[in-house]
Amino acid sequence: MDATYHVLCEEGYAGLTMRAIAAEAGTSKSLIHYHFDTKEELLLTFLERFLDRLDEWLVEIESETDDPEARLLAFVDRFVVQPADADRQAFWRAVLELRLQAAHQEGFREQLKANNDAIRSALASIIADGIEDGTFREVDPETTADLVLDALEGARTRQATLGPEEAPLTAREAVREHVLDDLVREE
Amino acid sequence: MDATYHVLCEEGYAGLTMRAIAAEAGTSKSLIHYHFDTKEELLLTFLERFLDRLDEWLVEIESETDDPEARLLAFVDRFVVQPADADRQAFWRAVLELRLQAAHQEGFREQLKANNDAIRSALASIIADGIEDGTFREVDPETTADLVLDALEGARTRQATLGPEEAPLTAREAVREHVLDDLVREE
Amino acid sequence: MDATYHVLCEEGYAGLTMRAIAAEAGTSKSLIHYHFDTKEELLLTFLERFLDRLDEWLVEIESETDDPEARLLAFVDRFVVQPADADRQAFWRAVLELRLQAAHQEGFREQLKANNDAIRSALASIIADGIEDGTFREVDPETTADLVLDALEGARTRQATLGPEEAPLTAREAVREHVLDDLVREE
Amino acid sequence: MDATYHVLCEEGYAGLTMRAIAAEAGTSKSLIHYHFDTKEELLLTFLERFLDRLDEWLVEIESETDDPEARLLAFVDRFVVQPADADRQAFWRAVLELRLQAAHQEGFREQLKANNDAIRSALASIIADGIEDGTFREVDPETTADLVLDALEGARTRQATLGPEEAPLTAREAVREHVLDDLVREE
DNA sequence: CATGAATGAGGGTTCATTCAT
DNA sequence: AATGAATGAACCCTCATTCAT
Incomplete structure (x- = not known):
């Protein structure tokens, strides 16, 4: 969530990719998909x-x-x-x-x-x-x-x-x- | 331009792809690139x-x-x-x-x-x-x-x-x- | 032919496109294709x-x-x-x-x-x-x-x-x- | 790397496309881009x-x-x-x-x-x-x-x-x- | 819980070529 | 002789997602 926040601030919505979020969080994309099935779900939770x-x-x-x-x-x-x-x-x-x-x-x-x-x-x-x-x-x-x-x-x-x-x-x-x-x- | 307008209305900015514009206009992507070197240029003209x-x-x-x-x-x-x-x-x-x-x-x-x-x-x-x-x-x-x-x-x-x-x-x-x-x- | 020469020198083989040759020659691509059916033919003549x-x-x-x-x-x-x-x-x-x-x-x-x-x-x-x-x-x-x-x-x-x-x-x-x-x- | 080698031999530099390399390697273009961010990087590594x-x-x-x-x-x-x-x-x-x-x-x-x-x-x-x-x-x-x-x-x-x-x-x-x-x- | 590897669809763009005029 | 418009294939690359481990 924090990573999402930071990416959103620094890169804007266009730069809000799973890759960027994972990088910011210091983990892998796969792990994010383990917690949130889909990007939409992640964004929903974030919002x-x-x-x-x-x-x-x-x-x-x-x-x-x-x-x-x-x-x-x-x-x-x-x-x-x-x-x-x-x-x-x-x-x-x-x-x-x-x-x-x-x-x-x-x-x-x-x-x-x-x-x-x-x-x-x-x-x-x-x-x-x-x-x-x-x-x-x-x-x-x-x-x-x-x-x-x-x-x-x-x-x-x-x-x-x-x-x-x-x-x-x-x-x-x-x-x-x-x-x-x-x-x-x-x- | 008209096609751009319609795609923008129907699909939103996220759906505003060259392919979609071309399809809406009934032509090929190439033709659009013939008139506008780049997508940015097209959007600029549109705006x-x-x-x-x-x-x-x-x-x-x-x-x-x-x-x-x-x-x-x-x-x-x-x-x-x-x-x-x-x-x-x-x-x-x-x-x-x-x-x-x-x-x-x-x-x-x-x-x-x-x-x-x-x-x-x-x-x-x-x-x-x-x-x-x-x-x-x-x-x-x-x-x-x-x-x-x-x-x-x-x-x-x-x-x-x-x-x-x-x-x-x-x-x-x-x-x-x-x-x-x-x-x-x-x- | 002259245009081909100049483009070849300035842009290298990779930049030797029909467009570039036409631009250098001050005409249209179509005209070049009128004289040389294909790019290969043009290059052949040039060589x-x-x-x-x-x-x-x-x-x-x-x-x-x-x-x-x-x-x-x-x-x-x-x-x-x-x-x-x-x-x-x-x-x-x-x-x-x-x-x-x-x-x-x-x-x-x-x-x-x-x-x-x-x-x-x-x-x-x-x-x-x-x-x-x-x-x-x-x-x-x-x-x-x-x-x-x-x-x-x-x-x-x-x-x-x-x-x-x-x-x-x-x-x-x-x-x-x-x-x-x-x-x-x-x- | 092996695929790059074979494509290079068989098709020459002009045929050395990401698609051809992927096909030769039996995988997808995406996978190659996963290992090498860019084609240049792949070629650099190969060289x-x-x-x-x-x-x-x-x-x-x-x-x-x-x-x-x-x-x-x-x-x-x-x-x-x-x-x-x-x-x-x-x-x-x-x-x-x-x-x-x-x-x-x-x-x-x-x-x-x-x-x-x-x-x-x-x-x-x-x-x-x-x-x-x-x-x-x-x-x-x-x-x-x-x-x-x-x-x-x-x-x-x-x-x-x-x-x-x-x-x-x-x-x-x-x-x-x-x-x-x-x-x-x-x- | 966590990862690297792999995928397919689609992104914008460029090219030689053709067609109608 | 000459053009602008149009095309389709192919280009490199990115994306969210999945799979095996």
Whole structure:
């Protein structure tokens, strides 16, 4: 799994061959096939593990603060890759490739969907909480959550395909200005 | 070129082999290599042609209306794929794959960057015009443009990887509510 | 024909493709096939023309001097490529490749054989003349001719495969010392 | 390796394809690529092994006799292919092609050069020994060695391109008469 | 649990040649 | 006389996968 991660970061999805993974792991291709019958299965397991970590990651937010505004910002920050963090950039890029390539395979879609739903409802409930306690004005929490997530995803894609390393950062600011400020304006 | 388009839509980037293109075009691989020395060259030409059409597409907007608000909405609509249009969905998906895979090749990056800049500044100038004539409140046009474009891109990605066909539509609504309404509120 | 010559020198036998010849000649492959049905035919014609020129070359020697010793040296010099003459080196190299590749094709062998016989008997008769007029001691003219020609050929091969540009020159000196001096010793 | 040898003899360098080697070896192309990453590497290894055997071959001479004259003749005999030995003829022919084609690749040149130097100095030291003990008259050992080797190489080339199967034999006689007899004349 | 050897399908590319104009 | 378009075979090489040990 670790080897898969590293190869994915360093070589991208195109370079994610069984040979490369085995070499990175310091074993043989055969051994990998002993544990995972097929490459698809390996990738499935890898994605599963990765998405699980993402979930755990989100839970931490709730223990950090109670303020809806702070929570929303903290949430956004999880998905913002710092310009200097080349490794994480490469990784997000690779995950995007992986998602794209794997999308028309049955097993993957379900996982991705489940994960996305989790993220989305986490954010939506933060917003709903904010509405309930009067911090935010009344909006549809899910629609707003989608907007925020889409914007962040789009920024990462822009970063991956065009290279402007600061894309996620400016996206963060834009979200703050146009979404967050908008939500708390009535205040 | 047409064959490339169709293969890309039907098989995705992974299935975009010379053999597949030739088969789709009803010719031989050799003939394709006669016209394009290398696969990269073919893809480059393909992307070029596609991006050119995108550019032309944007120009049309300016002739349709003078109202900044209407213009902005028209602009957004260009990048929203209707749920029913499966072909276009597949195509946008494929283009995204293409962009991702090709991003670390010199020639591609420049093209993609140039095209993205064109789109971005077109949208930014629509916003700037709106600010100037008092329709919109004072914001940074480029940051706002990035937000809108990122959100739309993210929605398409969500659609491509998860399958919610309505993603772009809801993104459109979210942009209308959180960005456009926000811009014209002072009115 | 000229184009064939140039391609052969610049690209070697491996690079002697119809495309390259056509490009060098500034025409199309099709036109070449119009004149020569097949590549083999073209090469056959080329070799023919080249060998003819070699023959003419040899005749000139007889008009230059009557002295057997001088004639023999003049003859040798025809087959010695100067270290500085990179073009001729490349050409001899290419001709050797051509001869080797073509050797198991019917037509070629006859031509090469005829040409080699001409060269050989020209040199042999120079030696025979020398024996007759008492300049040289009695040897078998043909065996001696073969030795000289083989040595020169071997030196060119050494030059072609190993790169010592002076190989033919030292071969020339060796022939002078061991063969020529030997022939005229009784003097 | 054996398969490479046989294909080289039977089909020549032009027919030395991965497919042919695999077929001859009774396996698949893939397997060959498993052992040798690239065709060049395979050929390099093949050449290496062949040249090594040549070297061992030379060493044997020294243990056969002490007489410089006999040694020199024994040495020459190593490079003389008997007219009847069609296999060896084909092989020498193929090696010559290989050397010619491969000459402009870095790795090959070094090997060829090293091997040639070894052969040359082996012969040169035989001659030098003969001079020292008074068997031979005083000549430059290296120049004479080059002459002998060039003559033998040229004879093999003649044999390969023209087919006179006795070429190396007559070359052997010519060397004996013009070089060896010349060396021992003072006796 | 672990490996090296082996495989077949398919990757992009190049070649001499042919065909229609 | 001359061309661009088209072809099929063959090129080297890579891949995920399997098999015997």
